[in-house]
Amino acid sequence: MTQIHETAYPRLKADPTTQEIQDVYTLTSxxxxxxxxxxxxxxxRTAAFLYLKLFQRLGYFVQIKDVPPVIRQYILFQTGxxxxxxxxxxxxxxxxxxxxxxxxxxxxxxDVRPLDNQGRAWLEHISETAADTRHVVVDIIxxxxxxxxxxxxxxxxxxxxxRLAIQAREKIHEIHFASITxxxxxxxxxxxxxxxxxxTGEIGSAWNLLKREPKKPTNKETRSxxxxxxxxxxxxxxxxxxxxxxxxxxQYRYVARSLDASEMAELKPHKRYALAVIYxxxxxxxxxxxxxxxxxRMLQKLDNQARTKLAVYQQEQLNQTDRLVSxxxxxxxxxxxxxxxxxxxxxxxxSLIADVDDLVAICDEHLxxxxxxxxxxxxxxYKALRAQLLNCIEIIxxxxxxxxxxxxxxxxxxxxxxxxxxxxxxxxxxxxxENDFRWLSTxxxxxxxxxxxxxxxxxxxxxxxxxxxxxxxxxxxxxxxLFIQHGERYDDYREQLVDDETLKKExxxxxxxxxxxxxxxxxxxxxxxxxxxxxxxxxxxxPKNTYAEIVDGRLxxxxxxxxxxxxGLRQIDQLITEHMENISIVDVLIDTERxxxxxxxxxPLIGTESRIDELRPRVISTLFxxxxxxxxxxxxxxxxxxxxxxxxxLNIKYVTEDVLEQAxxxxxxxxxxxxxxxxxxxxxxxxxxxxxxxxxxQNLISEFHxxxxxYGGIGYYHVSDKFIALFSHFISCGTYEGTHILDGLMTNTxxxxxxxxxxxxxxxxxxxxxxxxxxxxxxxxxxRGIKDLVFxxxxxxxxxxxxxxxxxxxxxxxxxxxxxPDMLRVTVSIKLGxxxxxxxxxxxxTYSRKNKLYFAFKELGKVIRxxxxxxxxxxxxxxxxxxxxxxxxxxxxxxxxxxxxxxEGEIAENLRHEQQKIVKYNHLVANLVILHNxxxxxxxxxxxxxxxxLINQEILSSLAPYRLDHINRYxxxxxxxxxxVELLNKDxxxxxxxxxx
Numbered sequence: 001m002t003q004i005h006e007t008a009y010p011r012l013k014a015d016p017t018t019q020e021i022q023d024v025y026t027l028t029s030x031x032x033x034x035x036x037x038x039x040x041x042x043x044x045r046t047a048a049f050l051y052l053k054l055f056q057r058l059g060y061f062v063q064i065k066d067v068p069p070v071i072r073q074y075i076l077f078q079t080g081x082x083x084x085x086x087x088x089x090x091x092x093x094x095x096x097x098x099x100x101x102x103x104x105x106x107x108x109x110x111d112v113r114p115l116d117n118q119g120r121a122w123l124e125h126i127s128e129t130a131a132d133t134r135h136v137v138v139d140i141i142x143x144x145x146x147x148x149x150x151x152x153x154x155x156x157x158x159x160x161x162x163r164l165a166i167q168a169r170e171k172i173h174e175i176h177f178a179s180i181t182x183x184x185x186x187x188x189x190x191x192x193x194x195x196x197x198x199x200t201g202e203i204g205s206a207w208n209l210l211k212r213e214p215k216k217p218t219n220k221e222t223r224s225x226x227x228x229x230x231x232x233x234x235x236x237x238x239x240x241x242x243x244x245x246x247x248x249x250x251q252y253r254y255v256a257r258s259l260d261a262s263e264m265a266e267l268k269p270h271k272r273y274a275l276a277v278i279y280x281x282x283x284x285x286x287x288x289x290x291x292x293x294x295x296x297r298m299l300q301k302l303d304n305q306a307r308t309k310l311a312v313y314q315q316e317q318l319n320q321t322d323r324l325v326s327x328x329x330x331x332x333x334x335x336x337x338x339x340x341x342x343x344x345x346x347x348x349x350x351s352l353i354a355d356v357d358d359l360v361a362i363c364d365e366h367l368x369x370x371x372x373x374x375x376x377x378x379x380x381x382y383k384a385l386r387a388q389l390l391n392c393i394e395i396i397x398x399x400x401x402x403x404x405x406x407x408x409x410x411x412x413x414x415x416x417x418x419x420x421x422x423x424x425x426x427x428x429x430x431x432x433x434e435n436d437f438r439w440l441s442t443x444x445x446x447x448x449x450x451x452x453x454x455x456x457x458x459x460x461x462x463x464x465x466x467x468x469x470x471x472x473x474x475x476x477x478x479x480x481x482l483f484i485q486h487g488e489r490y491d492d493y494r495e496q497l498v499d500d501e502t503l504k505k506e507x508x509x510x511x512x513x514x515x516x517x518x519x520x521x522x523x524x525x526x527x528x529x530x531x532x533x534x535x536x537x538x539x540x541x542x543p544k545n546t547y548a549e550i551v552d553g554r555l556x557x558x559x560x561x562x563x564x565x566x567x568g569l570r571q572i573d574q575l576i577t578e579h580m581e582n583i584s585i586v587d588v589l590i591d592t593e594r595x596x597x598x599x600x601x602x603x604p605l606i607g608t609e610s611r612i613d614e615l616r617p618r619v620i621s622t623l624f625x626x627x628x629x630x631x632x633x634x635x636x637x638x639x640x641x642x643x644x645x646x647x648x649x650l651n652i653k654y655v656t657e658d659v660l661e662q663a664x665x666x667x668x669x670x671x672x673x674x675x676x677x678x679x680x681x682x683x684x685x686x687x688x689x690x691x692x693x694x695x696x697x698q699n700l701i702s703e704f705h706x707x708x709x710x711y712g713g714i715g716y717y718h719v720s721d722k723f724i725a726l727f728s729h730f731i732s733c734g735t736y737e738g739t740h741i742l743d744g745l746m747t748n749t750x751x752x753x754x755x756x757x758x759x760x761x762x763x764x765x766x767x768x769x770x771x772x773x774x775x776x777x778x779x780x781x782x783x784r785g786i787k788d789l790v791f792x793x794x795x796x797x798x799x800x801x802x803x804x805x806x807x808x809x810x811x812x813x814x815x816x817x818x819x820x821p822d823m824l825r826v827t828v829s830i831k832l833g834x835x836x837x838x839x840x841x842x843x844x845x846t847y848s849r850k851n852k853l854y855f856a857f858k859e860l861g862k863v864i865r866x867x868x869x870x871x872x873x874x875x876x877x878x879x880x881x882x883x884x885x886x887x888x889x890x891x892x893x894x895x896x897x898x899x900x901x902x903x904e905g906e907i908a909e910n911l912r913h914e915q916q917k918i919v920k921y922n923h924l925v926a927n928l929v930i931l932h933n934x935x936x937x938x939x940x941x942x943x944x945x946x947x948x949x950l951i952n953q954e955i956l957s958s959l960a961p962y963r964l965d966h967i968n969r970y971x972x973x974x975x976x977x978x979x980x981v982e983l984l985n986k987d988x989x990x991x992x993x994x995x996x997x
Contacts, residue, residue, distance in 0.1 A: 002162050006600050007141045009158050010058040014068055025053045025071060027078045038105040043085045043093050048102050049075050050090070055110060059148075060155040061103055064094045107154070115148075115156045123148070123156075127168035135251040136603060140165040176244050176252075177274035183240035184273055191235070192276045196265040205261035207276075210283055213911055216697050217294040217301075222388040225294070229287045229395050236284045236486075239277045252278045254656050255605050257913070288396055288487040292477060295392040298385050299474050306377035313377070320362060327353055375447055378467050389470055390418055398473060398482040401492050402850045406439050407476060410469045417462055424450060425462050437465075444468040480843030481850045493843055496835040497825050506828050514776030518824060520817035527863055528813065531794040534867050535803070538874035542802040548873050553805045554787045560879050566954040573959065575949070579940040580966040585628065585899075585929075586639070586973050589620050591981050592928040596670055598663050602654045612650075617642070617975050622650045626918050627925030628969070629902035638973040657913070660920040664728075667927045668750040671724050674934050676941070679956040681721025685881075686754035688741045689889035690714040691897065692733065693919065694906040701732045701912055713907075715919045718744035719892045720752050721885055723961050724930050728923040730916045738768050739845050742837035745777055746830060756780060758885040764789070766861025767844040767854070771837060773864045774827040782886045783872055791869060792862045803873075812859050819856030826853070895962040896926040901969055933961040 004011060013020070031052060039045040047064065053075055054062045064072070064087075076084040085093075093099060107113060115123065123144060130143035141161050148155055155161075184192075195206040210232070214225045242249060256264075256279035264272055334347035352359065382389075393411060400408050413432060417425070427434065434457050440448055448468055451459035476482040477490060484490040498506070507518050517523040542548070547558045593599065599619045612618055621642045625635035632651075636644040671677060692712045695701065701713045716737055718727040727744030731737070741759050748754075756778040764781055772779040783789070792809040800807075829835050848854040871878055897905060900922050909915050937959070945951055 002137045002141065002165070004158050006138050007158075007161075008145050009141065009161070010060075010155070012054075012058070012062070012066070012068055012071065016068070016071065021071060021074050024057050025074055027053065027075070032078075034109055039102055042079075042081055043089050044098060044102060046076060046079050046081070046085050047090055047093050047099070048106065049079055051103065051106055052110075055106065055112075055154075058155070060157075061106075064090045112152050112154050114154045115160075119153060122151075123153075124164060124168065127164045128172060131165070131168040131172040133245050133247045135169070135248070137162065137165045137169060140168060172248075173271070176242070176248065177270045179244075180240060180242055180274040180277050181270040184277070188238050189269075189273060191238070192273055193265075195276065196261040196272075198261065207261040207264060210280060211257070211911075213699065214290050214294060215699060215910070217297050219384065219388055222294055222298070222392070225287070226291065226388070226391050226395055229284075229291055232280065232284045232287055233395075236281055239281060241281070242274075242278055244278075249278060251605070253282050254658075258605050258652050285486055285488045288484050289489045291392050291396050292484055292487065292490050295389060295396070295470075296474050296477070298389055298392075299470060302378055302381050302385065303374070305381045306374040309377040309380075310372065310374040323353070324359075324362065327351075327359065373443060375443055375464075375467075379463055382463065382467055386466070390414065390466075393470075393473065396484050396487075396490075398477065399485055399492070401481055401483050401494060404481075404850050406436070407469070407472055407482065409436060410439075411473070414466060414469050417466070420462060423462060424459050425465075426459050427457060439472070440468055475846060476848070476850075478842065479846040479848035479851060479854065481848050489839070489842075493835060493839060496839075497829045498832060498834060502832075503821075503825050503828055506832065507824065510824070510828055510831060514774070516774060516776065516824075518820075520820040523820055524813045524817050527816075528794045528811075531863060531867050532798060534870045535794065535798070535800060538870045539800040539803045541874055545874060545876075547876050547879075550803070550805055555806055555873065557786060557873065557879075560876050560883070563880065563884075566952075566958055568950065569955050569958050572944070572949070572951060572955050575944060576937055576940050576959070577963070577965050579943065580933075580936045580963065582966050582968065584968045584972045584974070586620070586624055586975065587979065588929055588932045588967060589623055589925070590975065590977065590979075592667070592932050593620055593623075594981055595931075596666050598666065601659055601662050601666070602650070604653055605656065606653075616977075618646060618650050620975060622647055622655065623921065623925055623928075624973070626651060626921035627899065629900045629905065629907070629918070629922070631903060631908060634902060639975060641975070651917070655917065657916055657920055660917060660924055664725075664920070664924050664927060665750045667924065667931055668720075668724055668726060668752055671927070671931045671934060672722070672751045674938060676934055676938050676956065676959075677722040677724070677961075679953065680723055680960070683720060683722055683752040684754050685721040685756045685758065685885050686718045686726060686744065687721075687758040687885040687889040688716065688718050688737075688744065689760055689886065689893065690716040690731070690737045691893035693730075693900075694904075695915070696906070696908065696910055699910040699912070699915075701730070701915065713915065715893075715896075715922075716740050717889060717892060717896075717923070718748075718757070719889045720754060721888065722752065723888060723892070724752070724927055725892055725896075725923055726750060726752060726754075728919055730912075730919040736845055738765055739838045739841040741768060741779075742772055742775065742777060742841070746775070746837050758782065758882050758889075760886065761785075764865070765845060766858045766865060767841060768861070769864040769868065770823070770857040770861035771827065771841065771844070773860070774823060775830065775837070779864075780868065780878070780882055782882050783869070786869065786872070789865075789869060790862075792866045794863075803870075809862065811863055815856055815859050816863070819853060822853050823856055823860065891960065891962055892926070895930075895964070896922055898964055899926055899929060899969070929964075929967070930961045933963050936966075937961065937963075 016024075027049065031049075035045055035048045035052065039048045050064055050067065050072065051061050054067060054071075072087075113119070126147045127140055127144055130140045134140050134143070144161055144165065145155065181189075195210070198205045209228075212225075212228060215221045244252070252275055256275040259267075259275070264276065267275070330351035330353070331348050334351045335344055337344060337347050354362075393414065398408075398411065409432075413429070413436075437445075437448065437457075437460070444464070447464040448460050449457045450461045451457070473482060477484075480493055483492040485492075510516070511518040517526055547560060549556050549558075593616065599616045602615065602619050621635060621639055624630065624639070625632055625647050630638065632644040632647040635647050636642055672683070691714065693715050694712045697711045712733060714731050714733055714735065714737065716729045716731055717725045719725045726748055729740055729743065731740065738759065741757060745754060745757060755776070757772070757780070759779070759781040761782065761784045764783065769779055790809045791806040792811050793807045794811065796810050826835075826840055830837050830840065843851070844854050844857050872882075907915055907918055909918060941951060941956075
């Protein structure tokens with residue numbers, strides 16, 4: 001049964017404070033007058049007072065015997081009786097029929113009604129509706145409570161709500177499972193059942209093989225994984241598409257993912273088949289995305305190899321280049337001699353160091369690779385990967401998201417030429433002519449078109465054409481011009497955008513909330529005016545700006561002065577370090593978990609109530625295991641009484657990314673209640689930055705990072721100006737970090753609500769600036785290389801006295817106005833959760849010649865970025881603020897990594913969802929330590945103040961919670977629940993000490 005304290009069901013405190021009693025249980029004159037009308041006898045009158053005030057607090061009529069004495073005595077004191085009725089008299093009245101008319105009168109006065117048969121039927125419907133999108137009984141109960149209060153119903157007994165919630169959840173499960181299972185024929189059911197059988201001599205089962213993920217995309221692994229996709233495809237074609245709400249579908253996937261073959265086989269048939277169908281279809285969608293990633297990774301590998309070979313070639317050909325330059329000089333000197341043309345020709349001929357044809361051949365070879373042209377070096381490595389690249393294209397079967405189907409025709413040509421072994425192919429091909437190849441870039445045309453006659457192309461190089469098509473497919477998959485049907489990350493994003501009716505309905509409220517004009521002409525006019533005003537202000541103040549100057553038409557910014565530390569800061573910081581309690585990392589987790597009751601968030605994914613007796617120790621051990629990267633085996637060695645299987649089992653059966661995010665939000669909300677973080681920031685700013693985490697090479701997300709070196713992935717964090725991390729995500733090293741910069745703000749559910757985001761140089765793109773503006777978010781990244789960035793004028797006719805040389809571009813305002821409705825459709829879709837900001841930025845962050853929306857966002861981005869750059873140039877304090885905020889992200893990255901001390905900081909998991917969970921585990925542990933540090937720092941600072949140490953606001957603002965000197969990370973791992981723990985009151989201020997379990 002669900003515990004009442006886990007829900008929002010109202011209950012009485014055993015020991016309320018005097019202030020709380022006075023605020024809640026004080027009678028008004030109107031209430032006393034009403035009670036005097038309905039009850040004359042002292043016992044009935046006193047009971048009526050109790051019923052009234054307790055109902056106002058609870059929403060239901062409580063029995064008098066359950067009222068804490070301190071509350072009862074306060075209410076009795078207000079009745080005016082020198083000798084109020086005794087407790088025994090009140091309880092007898094409470095059990096008698098005399099109670100009924102009093103309760104009925106109070107219901108009329110309070111305008112509430114009891115839950116009758118009609119109300120119960122209504123509540124059952126509410127519970128079933130809630131259960132259709134929620135999985136946890138507590139959440140369903142809370143929805144029912146909210147609706148009961150809204151519709152003026154008296155709250156029924158908690159057991160009634162609990163029973164209704166469980167019944168509703170099970171009923172919804174049965175409906176969903178039956179809807180899927182009833183569509184399966186007996187042959188498919190038999191086929192699904194075979195997935196859960198383990199044949200003698202074989203390792204694992206077909207069900208566990210379904211969960212496989214691609215490793216490093218070698219030829220062998222690619223071939224094997226594509227065969228796996230084909231087997232899945234055959235299976236998926238026989239399965240129905242579930243018509244289930246997305247939250248429920250997501251939960252069912254989590255459940256199926258956590259179960260092995262034997263556990264699936266033990267389920268009831270309809271549940272087993274339904275979960276299998278849902279998981280198989282979701283795995284198929286993931287594998288299509290994985291195949292697309294493998295295609296992109298293999299092409300990137302080809303590119304890297306070709307560029308490396310070009311560099312080696314150029315180094316090797318330095319002597320040849322010297323010879324050619326020397327020959328050119330001899331020819332030029334010969335040409336300069338005095339004499340007629342015949343004498344000059346003879347002089348030039350005598351100066352040649354080799355045969356003319358040989359020299360021309362050397363020049364041709366050199367020119368083929370001139371201008372860093374690495375494309376000719378692609379041919380050799382392409383031969384080894386050709387078959388797998390073409391297999392990937394065949395499997396993913398890209399579709400066009402625009403009316404331009406040129407590349408789809410080229411894909412068909414690619415498939416028709418697959419078995420062709422001729423290097424040179426004569427034109428025209430069946431159904432294709434020269435016009436079909438106009439999309440090729442100049443560099444590719446030089447290689448693809450190998451023979452011409454009378455100015456017309458008559459032959460093409462097959463291998464170069466294949467490479468050109470493959471590279472075009474890669475770019476259009478990134479930009480969204482091509483999509484993968486049935487995929488998840490590479491699907492058609494247009495289908496996720498809101499329809500016209502929804503857009504019209506939401507636009508007005510969207511404009512009010514964000515402050516964005518929704519009428520195109522007004523939108524562009526206001527932007528143009530704001531842009532001109534900023535430019536004029538910066539221009540007028542530019543002569544006084546000692547930190548910016550224009551030299552030879554290029555903008556130079558001087559480094560802003562560093563902010564001096566307040567006097568006494570170092571001494572206070574040292575005192576804090578000395579007075580902080582020396583504590584084990586495990587004790588930190590115990591303290592913070594007990595403050596926040598995090599164990600309540602960890603429930604079985606399958607939906608049953610928790611069956612673990614010692615859940616709290618298991619939760620803390622799991623946080624320690626994965627958040628500090630010890631791994632289950634080492635954790636079992638380090639903490640007595642916990643086995644490896646217990647730790648790993650809880651992670652699989654209880655923990656998802658969503659659960660960890662809920663825990664992170666709970667920590668953030670607790671942290672935000674303290675006074676100290678308010679000295680560090682307002683909560684309105686957040687900085688985004690990534691840091692590399694080491695990985696094994698044998699997984700698809702692991703890539704070699706040029707800047708950091710070594711294989712790994714990127715942990716991408718949004719860190720509040722209050723120093724605590726709000727959001728985390730795990731991405732590959734090749735992913736453009738800027739595409740995820742807005743996700744954190746759009747998915748943030750914590751009490752800290754930033755509206756300004758700072759990022760590194762990857763946040764400088766036009767599309768990120770444009771989308772953030774339309775979402776009502778201020779983007780203020782740290783700018784590097786500003787001298788190479790383009791400033792755009794609001795109007796070509798505008799002239800500025802001092803900064804006019806900065807501007808080298810204009811704005812196409814007509815394009816912005818024309819496509820504003822389409823851009824607003826995107827932003828409204830993001831606001832409504834139909835699509836993520838990163839999903840859009842992945843498409844719009846890559847150049848697209850077909851997608852007009854890309855050009856519109858780019859044009860708007862020119863406006864918003866120029867306005868920001870002008871402010872960046874003219875406001876030295878803004879630059880200092882951005883530098884300060886981005887430094888907090890870098891400090892958090894270092895802090896989190898120090899807590900990830902196990903296994904030399906290398907993530908040992910190869911499954912992506914487990915990698916993402918580990919990054920969130922570490923994020924959660926880092927936030928718990930930050931919270932614990934703030935509690936300790938607050939206590940020390942109060943003690944120092946009481947001892948007469950001078951501490952001012954300037955010193956407090958310069959402190960930070962990233963402290964580890966007092967925490968023992970490398971030993972003494974004992975789960976000690978008998979130690980004294982600081983209690984926190986409702987405001988999260990330190991109250992007193994008490995030993996509790």
